[in-house]
Amino acid sequence: xxxxxxxxxxxxxxxxxxxxxxxxxxxxxxxxxxxxxxxxxxxxxxxxxxxxxxxxxxxxxxxxxxxxxxxxxxxxxxxxxxxxxxxxxxxxxxxxxxxxxxxxxxxxxxxxxxxxxxxxxxxxxxxxxxxxxxxxxxxxxxxxxxxxxxxxxxxxxxxxxxxxxxxxxxxxxxxxxxxxxxxxxxxxxxxxxxxxxxxxxxxxxxxxxxxxxxxxxxxxxxxxxxxxxxxxxxxxxxxxxxxxxxxxxxxxxxxxxxxxxxxxxxxxx
Numbered sequence: 001x002x003x004x005x006x007x008x009x010x011x012x013x014x015x016x017x018x019x020x021x022x023x024x025x026x027x028x029x030x031x032x033x034x035x036x037x038x039x040x041x042x043x044x045x046x047x048x049x050x051x052x053x054x055x056x057x058x059x060x061x062x063x064x065x066x067x068x069x070x071x072x073x074x075x076x077x078x079x080x081x082x083x084x085x086x087x088x089x090x091x092x093x094x095x096x097x098x099x100x101x102x103x104x105x106x107x108x109x110x111x112x113x114x115x116x117x118x119x120x121x122x123x124x125x126x127x128x129x130x131x132x133x134x135x136x137x138x139x140x141x142x143x144x145x146x147x148x149x150x151x152x153x154x155x156x157x158x159x160x161x162x163x164x165x166x167x168x169x170x171x172x173x174x175x176x177x178x179x180x181x182x183x184x185x186x187x188x189x190x191x192x193x194x195x196x197x198x199x200x201x202x203x204x205x206x207x208x209x210x211x212x213x214x215x216x217x218x219x220x221x222x223x224x225x226x227x228x229x230x231x232x233x234x235x236x237x238x239x240x241x242x243x244x245x246x247x248x249x250x251x252x253x254x255x256x257x258x259x260x261x262x263x264x265x266x267x268x269x
Contacts, residue, residue: 026052027060031069031080038169039121040079095227096128096143099257103130103229106253110246112233115141116257117154119226122174123147124155127227141232147209148174150190151183153217156203157228161219164191182207202247203228207235214238218250221258229254 033049034041041049047057061078064070068083099116106114107130116128123146149155150171159167168187176185184190197203205215216238217230231246232238238246 023060026050026056027064030057030060030064031084034070034078034080040073040077042077046078095225095261098260099128100130102253102257102260103128106130106229106231106249107132109249110231112231112237112242112246113141114250114253115154115230115232117152117158117228117230119149119155119158120146122149122170124149124152124158148177150174150176151179151205151208152230153203153205153215153232154228154230156190156194156197156205157217157219157230158226160194160197160203161226164194167191167194179209180207180211182211184208202243202250204243205230205232214243216243216246216250218247218254220254220261223258223261229257 029050030046033046037045037049043054043057043061046061047054050057061070064081065072065078069081070078071081072078095118096116103114103116111132113129113131115126117124117126119125126141126143126145129141129143147155149159159170162170167190171187171190176183176187176190178185184193193204201218203217205213205217207213209215212235213232214235215230215232217228220227220229229250231250233242
């Protein structure tokens with residue numbers, strides 16, 4: 001007997017799916033919808049977002065709660081569960097390993113340190129770095145280091161694709177601690193810089209994270225999670241011409257990384 005053709009209302013997709021596969025797809029759509037909503041949401045809002053009956057949402061969410069991937073809050077809303085942290089950590093490591101050859105390519109072209117960072121739970125996490133072999137003075141960023149986005153070029157590059165309202169909400173959650181005398185400490189200042197970032201196509205850290213260090217960053221387009229590449233170096237070497245060249249090389253590498261991540265997703269699927 002042939003498999004039954006099912007119609008999934010999720011995002012208007014249709015096609016031949018067994019019940020088990022359809023349930024799996026729907027569960028992942030629920031997790032993604034929760035992430036898009038800041039990690040916490042009510043069932044009725046969730047039903048609207050994924051376009052499924054409330055009864056179906058409730059059944060799938062209860063299964064995710066039982067597995068530890070979702071938790072029920074005291075206010076009866078649902079949030080992403082702690083068990084997802086392990087998956088996120090291992091995913092970050094895998095992305096870093098996958099990107100390493102491309103980061104090496106960028107370093108060979110630029111002769112400066114190149115980083116890959118992701119946005120994870122409102123924080124920037126550095127998942128890979130490659131340093132040049134020829135420069136005596138090198139910029140070192142520990143892989144796994146977490147920091148707030150407002151004082152980093154990678155944070156600005158990632159947030160440039162977000163609506164201003166969402167950016168302000170994130171800044172309110174994280175705060176804007178002063179790292180150096182150059183750090184942006186108000187949402188108004190940050191939004192002004194973000195508009196300039198969108199206009200020129202790359203982000204800058206002008207000694208905002210560390211004194212004497214200049215950094216340029218670009219987002220990885222269409223990545224499965226928000227991420228950006230950056231080049232950093234001492235201000236004595238990072239003049240405007242170097243920054244422009246760095247942005248160009250980083251954009252080229254980011255496009256290759258986006259394609260690589262897409263190809264990897266297809267293999268996994």
